[in-house]
Amino acid sequence: MKIAIIGAGPTGLTIANELTKNKIEVDIYDNSNQVGGFAKSIKLWERNIEIGPHFLNVNRFPIVKEMVLDVLDGNFKTYERKTYILTINKLFLYPPSIGNILKNLNLIQLSKAGTSLIKQLLKPIKLDGTAENFVKRILGDYLYTYFFGNFSKKLWGVDGSQLSEVFATSLIGFDYQASLIDIVWRLVKKSSGRKQTDDALYVYPNGGLSTLWDALKNKIQLQGGTFHLSTAIESLTCAEDPSKLSNIVLKDGSVKEYDLFVSTIPILALFPYIKTATGEMLRPNANIRFQSDVLLYLQVTFDKIVPGQCFYIYSEDIRITRITNFDEFDSSNADAPFTILLLEFWGGQQTDIWNAEKEELVAIAMAELNKTKIFSGLKITDAIVKKVGNAFQIPDLDLIKNQSEILGQLSVYDNLIITGRNASLSFNYGMENGINDGLQMAAEILTKVNNQEYSL
Secondary structure (H helix, E strand, C coil): CEEEEECCCHHHHHHHHHHHHCCCEEEEECCCCCCCHHHCEEEECCEEEECCCCCCEHHHCHHHHHHHHHHHCCCEEEECCCEEEEECCEEEECCCCHHHHHHHCCHHHHHHHHHHHHHHHHCCCCCCCEHHHHHHHHHHHHHHHHHHHHHHHHHHCCCHHHEEHHHHHHHHCCCCCCCHHHHHHHHHHHHCCCCCCCCCCEEEECCCCHHHHHHHHHHHHHCCCEEECCCCEEEEEECCCCCCEEEEEECCCCEEECCEEEECCCHHHHHHHEECCCCCECCCCCCCCEEEEEEEEEEEECCEECCCCEEEECCCCCCCCEEEEHHHCCHHHCCCCCEEEEEEEEECCCCHHHHCCHHHHHHHHHHHHHHHCCEECCEEEEEEEEEEEEEEECCECCHHHHHHHHHHHHCCCCCEEECCHHHCCCCCCCHHHHHHHHHHHHHHHHHHHHCCCCCC
């Protein structure tokens, strides 16, 4: 049996590793010259950093911990996660916790929060499938505004009334059956006095996350897997059976035949490759909307800084969406002469931020950073801009229906598997999820191969 994996990110690499370990013939395709996808490391100012803030908590899934620690073979550091929300001019723990929120509010804010919570206890808002009503039912109007509503609009450009409750449930982790009292009591017990790293083990490979992905690549190659990097796919085609893909046609005209195809790339990016039995390009029947991301990497010096890897800027009067301090992932940078920050600005491609030149972005960044009061004596010595179009799917009210329709279109191909981040509806999808999905999918494939369930 011969399998093609499209996408050499965490999920694709994990699947390839497990399959080749079990003597399955595997080819891995990616149009980049590096493995790791958006989780790969990049070099800026002679230092390895990540494209964005990636946390790898290996304790979340035992099978992930076993695989990652085996592949890294001690070549990593551990760190305590320190991530915060900036809202109402204060820092709160991220992910948000009721205990920490209540502890940091002043008496007036507590009174407003308590009043709105009591209103929800006496007359709960009706659940209607929107994120707004779901979160208001749990937090009340006051906490909703400052710990969900403002930030959601900054992220997605729409009000919570236009977002699916799927977004809220995946971020907050509440269930539908629990009452407000049950939820609050459970969260107070969980969060009171807790550290963000309780029951967690965050690892950072020496030299960056690409150390992990490169080690996986080497293992896969030793086990017989073949990588086709910097390789442009022209199409995926059917032969005689319209319900089965058969070939990958490359831009150079070469054709390679496979029994099974596994795609880990964004779902909509797969459609232009697929050619039907009549030779026509497959077109999606539904539309998924996206937000874009402006990434501004800054080389900075400062007098003082609040320690932490990430700061989620919920405050509506600050244009930055998220700040990442890469020094806080890797303690070996403690004595470096400068720090590298990443500022993100989420939004559409018609915004002034998206269309701004580097010098204008740096000026905006300096003004907005000063508003956060996270730094003192901050100086920007250099900057690099990257713009990622269609970076994040917007969790609007039609997301589930549209994604189901699109996956339904692709399900007509019996030998095509869609997996990874873009097949998930979770908006709290970390690298450990990607690796875990890869391990689960590889186990499923191997079971079917051993039971001869694939018709070859």
